[in-house]
Amino acid sequence: MMHAMPYAFLALAALGVLAVALTYRPLRKEPFTVVSFVVGWLVGELPLQTIALQVAVTVVFGLYGAFGAWPGDVGLGLAVLGWAGMAGLAVTGARAREVVAAALADPRAGSLDPARIPDHALWARWWRVARAIPLRSRRVQIERDVDYWGDGIRRHRLDIVKATGTTGGAPVLVYIHGGAWVMGEKREQGRPMLYELAMRGWVGVAVNYRLSPRATWPDHIVDCKRAIAWVREHIAEHGGDPSFVVVSGGSAGGHLCALAALTAGDPAWQPGFETADTSVDACVPFYGVMDMTGAQQGSGKYGPGLLELLEKRVMKTSSAEHPEVFEQASPTSRVHPGAPPFFVLHGTNDTLVPVEVARQFVSELRAVSQAPVAYAELPLAQHAFDVLSSMRCRATTAGVVAFLEAVRERRRPRPSDLT
Numbered sequence: 001m002m003h004a005m006p007y008a009f010l011a012l013a014a015l016g017v018l019a020v021a022l023t024y025r026p027l028r029k030e031p032f033t034v035v036s037f038v039v040g041w042l043v044g045e046l047p048l049q050t051i052a053l054q055v056a057v058t059v060v061f062g063l064y065g066a067f068g069a070w071p072g073d074v075g076l077g078l079a080v081l082g083w084a085g086m087a088g089l090a091v092t093g094a095r096a097r098e099v100v101a102a103a104l105a106d107p108r109a110g111s112l113d114p115a116r117i118p119d120h121a122l123w124a125r126w127w128r129v130a131r132a133i134p135l136r137s138r139r140v141q142i143e144r145d146v147d148y149w150g151d152g153i154r155r156h157r158l159d160i161v162k163a164t165g166t167t168g169g170a171p172v173l174v175y176i177h178g179g180a181w182v183m184g185e186k187r188e189q190g191r192p193m194l195y196e197l198a199m200r201g202w203v204g205v206a207v208n209y210r211l212s213p214r215a216t217w218p219d220h221i222v223d224c225k226r227a228i229a230w231v232r233e234h235i236a237e238h239g240g241d242p243s244f245v246v247v248s249g250g251s252a253g254g255h256l257c258a259l260a261a262l263t264a265g266d267p268a269w270q271p272g273f274e275t276a277d278t279s280v281d282a283c284v285p286f287y288g289v290m291d292m293t294g295a296q297q298g299s300g301k302y303g304p305g306l307l308e309l310l311e312k313r314v315m316k317t318s319s320a321e322h323p324e325v326f327e328q329a330s331p332t333s334r335v336h337p338g339a340p341p342f343f344v345l346h347g348t349n350d351t352l353v354p355v356e357v358a359r360q361f362v363s364e365l366r367a368v369s370q371a372p373v374a375y376a377e378l379p380l381a382q383h384a385f386d387v388l389s390s391m392r393c394r395a396t397t398a399g400v401v402a403f404l405e406a407v408r409e410r411r412r413p414r415p416s417d418l419t
Helices: 002-024 033-045 047-063 070-094 096-105 126-131 191-199 219-238 252-262 305-314 323-328 355-368 391-411
Strands: 140-147 157-163 170-176 203-207 240-250 283-286 342-347 373-378
Touching (some): 002 047, 033 047, 047 070, 070 096, 070 391, 096 391, 140 191, 170 252, 191 203, 203 219, 219 252, 240 391, 342 391, 355 373, 373 391
Parallel strands (some): 170 240
Antiparallel strands (some): 140 157, 157 203
């Protein structure tokens, strides 16, 4: 066994270097995109934690005689090389604040003063970032499984997240989870941002919606709009201000939140509640699927997987026979001058949703929208970079807080307007 230890350590160190390499240079073609995502997400968001774990493992191997023979020594060299690469990833994550600040200072984003970005988080203390898993503070309470439709369907439930003692008039953020329209749950995603906003006096609403293949498009967007309508009608009963409601989400949730923001009041997607108010005051999509057509220059850049998923399990029709279904479901095709303020965030190393999708959406929206459009493109960030309490997530959350508070402030009437 002792003779095998140097070789085992060499193999383990080589895998570690490979993981770092995939984080910097992910494989962007199917069927490797998902593997690249998993590796790049964990190593890219938790580089310091990964270094600590690998150092501990290295010490254990050393105690069992892994070093002194050439395989173990080579493995140690590879391990140090990997740690250097992960240190670089940590620096990039820490610099995400600069990227966000530059995005918000852009005139097309409304020229928000970077000084308004919070210097410290109220919820994400350093030890929460070190732990990474976003567990709520005791000062944050959650009211679970509120039925927003009244039909008893389990997926028609939402959670209300707020700070203890919230009594009324709090701005509201509706969060829509991702999961490729076929999986996911309201308790799994967006928690760092929801908890931070709750600590800053907001009310968060995390929404579930029907999933495919049982559900067929447009069931997903209909449910999200019904949830927004419920918030407008009932959130005051839970301490929220129904006059200021914003929407956010990641991946498929980024698609749904952007589409909801751009199609307020569309009767085709509000069956039975056509006259309900489904408008929102701002939208913050994270790595959203803004193009549902599978175009080669956009969502189809990494292969046909997305379009095949949509045709077989979500839309349940082909894009060749009904291209209008996919076109109408694409936020990029629904931009208009009256769109609310947007803050779009996407990672350059995203292997599930190409960054070109975000770039095209932002370009199209900026060309027509009369409202601010901010765009933060985060270097080396993979998909789902906001799920864990990482340094990058802390920076993007601070930026979202500043953006939304600025939008809210501009909505408030000036004293001169009240006289």
